[in-house]
Amino acid sequence: MDEAAFQPPPKVLDAIMADTRAIGFQNWCWPPVGALLRVMAALKPGGRLLEIGTGTGVGTCWLLDGMDTSARLFTIDINPKVQAVARSHLGADPRLTMLCEDAGAAIRRELPNTFDLIFADGGAGKHVLLDEALALLRPGGIYICDDTKPHPMWPPEHAVKIPPLMEALAARQDFRRIYIDWSSGVVVMVKLAKGVYS
Numbered sequence: 001m002d003e004a005a006f007q008p009p010p011k012v013l014d015a016i017m018a019d020t021r022a023i024g025f026q027n028w029c030w031p032p033v034g035a036l037l038r039v040m041a042a043l044k045p046g047g048r049l050l051e052i053g054t055g056t057g058v059g060t061c062w063l064l065d066g067m068d069t070s071a072r073l074f075t076i077d078i079n080p081k082v083q084a085v086a087r088s089h090l091g092a093d094p095r096l097t098m099l100c101e102d103a104g105a106a107i108r109r110e111l112p113n114t115f116d117l118i119f120a121d122g123g124a125g126k127h128v129l130l131d132e133a134l135a136l137l138r139p140g141g142i143y144i145c146d147d148t149k150p151h152p153m154w155p156p157e158h159a160v161k162i163p164p165l166m167e168a169l170a171a172r173q174d175f176r177r178i179y180i181d182w183s184s185g186v187v188v189m190v191k192l193a194k195g196v197y198s
Contacts, residue, residue: 007035009031009034009035009062009065010034010038010061010062010064010065012061012089012090013034013058013061013062015089016056016057016058016061016085016086016089016090017058019056019085019088019089020055020056020058020085023056023081023082023085025055025056025082025085027055028055028056028058028059029055029058029059029062029121029146030146030183030184031183032182032183033059033062033146033183033184033186034058034059034061034062035062036144036180036186036188037059037062037063037066037119037144038062038063038065038066039066040066040117040142040144040188041062041063041064041065041066041067041071041073041117042066042067042068043117043142044067044071044116044117044142045068045070045071046068046070046071047067047071047072047115047116047117048071048072048074048114048115048116049063049067049071049072049073049074049115049116049117049118049119050073050074050075050076050110050115050117050118050119050136051063051073051074051075051076051118051119051121052076052103052107052118052119052120052121052122052124052125052126052133053076053077053103053120053121053122054075054076054077054082054083054086054098055077055082055083055086055121056082056083056085056086057075057083057085057086057087057089057090059119059121060073060075060086060090060096061089061090063119064090064093064095064096067095069095071095072095072096072097073095073096073097074097074099074106075096075097075098075099076098076099076100076101076103076106076122077098077099077100077103077122078100078101078102078103079100080100083098083100086098102124103122103123103124103125104124104128104129107124107125107129107132107133107136108129108132110136111136112135112136113135113136113137113138113139114136114138115136115137115138115141116137116138116140116141116142117137117141117142117143117144118133118134118136118137118141118142118143118144119144119145120133120143120144120145121145121146121147125145126145126165127161127164127165130165130168130169134172134175134189134191137191138191139191139192139193139194140190140191140193141190141191142188142189142190142191143175143187143188143189143190143191144186144187144188144189145165145169145186145187146183146184146185146186146187147184147185148162148165148166148179148184148185148186148187149181149182149183149184149185150162150185151184166179166187169187169189172189174191174192175189175190175191175192176189176190176192177189177190
């Protein structure tokens with residue numbers, strides 16, 4: 001089924017993609033992953049969401065499209081040129097806070113049990129500081145990471161990071177998880193309440 005025909009993408013997506021291609025940025029969130037992000041965000045009305053790796057705002061616009069008016073999204077990227085695309089299209093949304101800084105510093109600064117959803121689309125919170133990022137989730141909080149399915153466009157340094165990541169995620173007994181073997185390869189995990197796991 002054509003996902004776009006089933007439920008159209010965010011209205012702003014085409015404009016963001018045009019600017020994304022214009023600056024030669026290639027690490028955007030794939031449409032099936034975006035559609036999943038939108039549904040996951042809709043599960044957290046009034047929630048506090050974190051996106052690690054704004055990029056040009058492709059994943060950001062999908063998250064915002066699923067959020068209700070009282071939810072809040074914090075998105076972080078260290079690259080001001082790339083994030084400027086997101087800022088130009090999405091910066092006026094009152095639900096959105098954009099931070100241009102090292103994501104590791106932001107993860108360390110936040111308090112545990114304060115987020116309802118984390119989309120880890122950068123190195124921090126995925127390949128480094130994974131445990132620290134997972135600690136930020138409340139019980140029932142959702143962790144999503146993509147780019148876990150081998151792809152011929154992957155640089156060699158990315159491919160070697162995936163097996164240790166998958167092992168680390170599988171070892172977490174305080175989460176329930178599923179690996180979705182489509183698009184770029186997605187892991188979705190939900191944090192359990194204390195006492196649910198052994």
